Amino acid sequence: MRAKIRSLIGGALLAVLATGCGSHVTLDPPTIPTPLIDKMPLSIALRIPSEFEHFVHEDEVLGREHWTIDLGRSNAALFTQLLGFMFEEVTILGPDDDAGILSIDALIEPSIDAFEFSVPSQSKTDTYAVWIRYRVKVYDSAGDLFANWPLSAYGKSEQTGLTGEAPLKRAAVLAMRDAAALMIMNLDKSTAISSLKDRPAVAVSAAAQVEAEAEIEAETEAIAEEQAPQTPQRREVVLPPPGPVSGPAELSMGPDDDDHSGSVLEGKDDE
Amino acid sequence: MSRCVQSSGRMLIVSAACLTLSACITSRIEDAREGMTGIEGDEAVVILAKSYHLGNETEDKYINCIEDALARGSKGLRVIPHKQFVDSLFPWFEPRTAPAETKGLPKLMGRPGVAERIADQNVRYIIWLDGDTDRVAGGGSLSCAAGPGGGGCFGFAWWTNDADYNASVWDLKGLESAGTVTADVSGTSFLPALVIPIPLIARARAAACKGLAQQLRTFIVDDPGV
Structure with a gap:
């Protein structure tokens, strides 16, 4: 009986030590409430790149704790849900699907530029924080890059319980919710996507x-x-400009250049 | 026999320590009224934390504590849980989008569905909480040891927590600020140990919650003009 108790205590101690050395956090797809907004009268397609759908971040905090944060399908689920709330018609495309056959006003392709987080041992506070830097590319109906908008989202959660998994998950979900709020507020302001409504294809x-x-x-x-x-x-x-078969055109335009047939809106980075 | 005397001596010292030492709490609760207040029976209040994007660190526990304290009792107010309110008005009360001043209220009310959703819940006041509880001082030393014959601690430690909170009350009927209520509570805790540690904890945050909630209730329900 004593040996059993000892082994149980030993196991528990080992578990605590193991969690102290690092953590593996897997996010479940978040849900956002139905936003109080009017839908934009656009028909859009959402292309989800595979690296966006299976984003995994690995980091070593202060050279001791190894963290693996698997965002999994959470970002894809978030953008699918969000754009469904924001636009009248949304078609979801896989990474290799051809948008050329669709009759759409715009194509949106999100990606993650950077993912960062902090834990209490770094920040010297009782909070976990997550920053996600997304990039939203908007293509017109001809497949040309129309706007390129980087946006930074932030979430913070208090430390609860013995391990950091739950608060870090919560901070990541709050960062995604922050990104959703930012998209709702500023997507049109930063990308002028509504001007693509019924725009004739030029390419x-x-x-x-x-x-x-x-x-x-x-x-x-x-x-x-x-x-x-x-x-x-x-x-x-x-x-x-080259069409969608030859890949998206990265067009940069100076203020005095007027001989381009198209331009890319470089969205303001919303911190 | 000598063992018994020794044990009784320890008990005596511990009891004496308990009697002479107790945690200290000092608190100051104040309000500043900017307009008339009052609330009908079916009207509700919502407690929200100011945005962490602005550096605010009000703890979830504290918000829940204020919600519970305001709703408790026969004269309890109708309190809409903050998560329910924020979700029902998504995305306009998110940390990034929530109005920082009452100046932003008319614009917010003009957004599609916002005024209707607030009216559905019959929310009269939004109470914005700002502040947190910090450890501001501490000292002493305490050491514990354990051996085959037993273990124990010896020493003395102390620390001071400062709970400083500010509640801004917004009246959604007039779309204006009704005033502020502040709570500044300082609590010093002691931990003397003579074999057994005896914690004398000053619960500064709990005291700040109780004091602020009481004052908020008086502030909202009582109208000095009446």
């Missing part, structure tokens, strides 16, 4: 673009032949 597919380039080249050659005795003159041709 062409990669194949059509190659065809157009060949046509222009032939035309240029014919003109050059006609003007052979004269000084050759270069004709400036503005090509439409």
Whole structure:
């Protein structure tokens, strides 16, 4: 009987020591309440990249505690739910799904730029805190990058119980809820996504673009032949931006550049 | 026989310590009224913590304690649990989005569904809590040892906790501030140990909760103009 008690106490002590050395936290998909907002009259698609859907953060705190935070499907669930509340029509796409066949006003692709957290031993307080830096890319109906918005969310929770798992989970959920509030407040302000409503597609597919380039080249050659005795003159041709097949266009535009057929809204980083 | 005398001596010292030492608490509760107050029987209040985005660290425990204390008793107020209220008005009372001043109330009430949702719950007052409990001083030393024949502690330790809270009362009927109630409680705890440690704990946070809740109830229910 004594040996049993001893082994039980030993086991409990080992468990406490093990939790002291680090933790593995797995988040359950959070739910957000139905927001008090008017839906935007847009038809959008949400593309969830696989690294966003299976985000795992590993860190060593002060060189002692090893933490593994598995956000799992929580972010995908959050954005699916949130955009469902924010827009009239939402189509969920997998990482490899082609949005070209859909009749949509915009495509939204979220990602995580950075994940950070602090525990009481670092902050010298009784709280756990989580920061998540998201990036929301908005593409227009032609597949061109229309806006690129980084947003930082923050959640904080008090220490409860013996281990840090529950408060850290709560802090992460609060950070996600903070991101949801920020998206509701500032998505349109920072990305002007509502201006994409019924906007005509300006880009062409990669194949059509190659065809157009060949046509222009032939035309240029014919003109050059006609003007052979004269000084050759270069004709400036503005090509439409590459379509979705060739990947998203990263367009940067200075204030004086006006020869681009499109621009990317660099959203303000909302801290 | 000598063992018995020794044990009685210890008991005597411990009893004497218990009688002479007790935890000390000093508290100051004040209010500053800016407008008339009063509450109908079916009207409710909500207790919320000011945003942690602004550096506030009011503990969840303290909010729950104030909620319980205000709702308790025959003259208890109708208190809507803060989580229920915040969820029902998502996302307008989140730490990032909640109005920091009464100036923001008209704009908030103009948002779709907000005024209706508040009216459904018949919330008359929002009480914003700010502040926390901190350990501000401490000292002494205490050591414990255990051996095959038993164990014990010897020494003396003390610490002081300061519970400093501020409650801002917003009247949703007039969309204005009704005033503030503050509680500043300082409690010094002692831990003398002569074989057995005897904790004499000053519960500063609990005292601040009780004092602030009592004053808040008086502030809201009683109207000095009447």
